[in-house]
Amino acid sequence: MTENGAALALDGVSHSYGGGAPALDAVSLVVPRGRFVAVMGRSGSGKSTLLRCAAGLERPTAGTVRIGGTDLATLKSAGLTRLRRDRVGFVFQSLNLVSALNVRENVTLPLLLAGAREGRELDGRALAGLAAVGLADRAEDVPENLSGGQRQRVAIARALVNEPEVVFADEPTAALDPVTAAGVLALLRRAVDERGRTVVLVTHDPVAAAWTDEAVFLESGRMVGRLDRPDEAGVRAALGASAGQHLAVAR
Numbered sequence: 367m368t369e370n371g372a373a374l375a376l377d378g379v380s381h382s383y384g385g386g387a388p389a390l391d392a393v394s395l396v397v398p399r400g401r402f403v404a405v406m407g408r409s410g411s412g413k414s415t416l417l418r419c420a421a422g423l424e425r426p427t428a429g430t431v432r433i434g435g436t437d438l439a440t441l442k443s444a445g446l447t448r449l450r451r452d453r454v455g456f457v458f459q460s461l462n463l464v465s466a467l468n469v470r471e472n473v474t475l476p477l478l479l480a481g482a483r484e485g486r487e488l489d490g491r492a493l494a495g496l497a498a499v500g501l502a503d504r505a506e507d508v509p510e511n512l513s514g515g516q517r518q519r520v521a522i523a524r525a526l527v528n529e530p531e532v533v534f535a536d537e538p539t540a541a542l543d544p545v546t547a548a549g550v551l552a553l554l555r556r557a558v559d560e561r562g563r564t565v566v567l568v569t570h571d572p573v574a575a576a577w578t579d580e581a582v583f584l585e586s587g588r589m590v591g592r593l594d595r596p597d598e599a600g601v602r603a604a605l606g607a608s609a610g611q612h613l614a615v616a617r
């Protein structure tokens with residue numbers, strides 16, 4: 367896959383907060399359309415920084431980020447906001463939903479922000495999205511009446527509603543029990559397999575990574591390895607190896 371045909375392409379991306387040591391150091395990554403990629407590494411290795419740079423939430427200090435061929439550096443602040451709103455979906459660990467809105471309204475929010483008119487068509491899209499995550503019957507409920515796993519499923523419906531080019535998920539299952547987490551990961555997997563979506567998942571969890579097509583490993587801001595079709599044991603071994611490498615360097 368060339369960079370041009372990719373959903374997401376990072377080329378030599380570095381980022382330092384306030385001129386300190388690089389949190390991300392010359393990372394290159396090409397994610398083809400219809401692929402599910404896990405970004406892994408220990409706490410502080412730069413996973414969230416990679417996601418923030420890739421999603422246009424943070425401007426890297428060096429390197430190029432392209433989403434669907436658009437070089438994010440060519441966009442001014444308003445253009446970057448539009449890109450995040452129209453072409454990218456987000457699922458975070460928590461605080462995903464607006465508590466003042468019901469579930470259906472939460473799902474329609476990205477469409478409304480993108481200029482769609484309220485009405486039957488919009489509600490139909492929200493309900494179809496909710497049905498896909500098994501929550502059509504909770505459409506008129508408020509988020510606080512939902513369990514953590516149900517809220518994350520609503521967040522996934524919302525992240526997918528505008529058919530984004532890339533969905534960025536930052537530890538979306540960290541607060542969930544293993545069974546509920548598996549349900550949420552299965553939904554992301556289905557979005558890739560059945561709807562051709564592209565998902566970048568930040569996680570420290572080898573079980574979560576085993577749902578993806580490819581795991582990439584960060585250590586001290588650098589990309590130190592990757593695994594195709596990762597399984598749990600392979601991911602644990604790779605994480606152990608990169609930690610060992612780090613210790614060897616630190617000594």
Ligand SMILES: Nc1ncnc2c1ncn2[C@@H]1O[C@H](COP(=O)(O)OP(=O)(O)OP(=O)(O)O)[C@@H](O)[C@H]1O
Nearest residue numbers: 383384389407408409410411412413414415416570
């Ligand atoms: N806003 C910030 N200002 C200054 N330094 C930051 C900021 N955010 C992150 N860092 C630093 O950048 C480095 C990478 O952090 P990052 O949050 O990307 O790691 P992570 O792998 O996502 O960690 P975790 O798994 O704990 O969330 C760390 O050294 C961190 O302290």
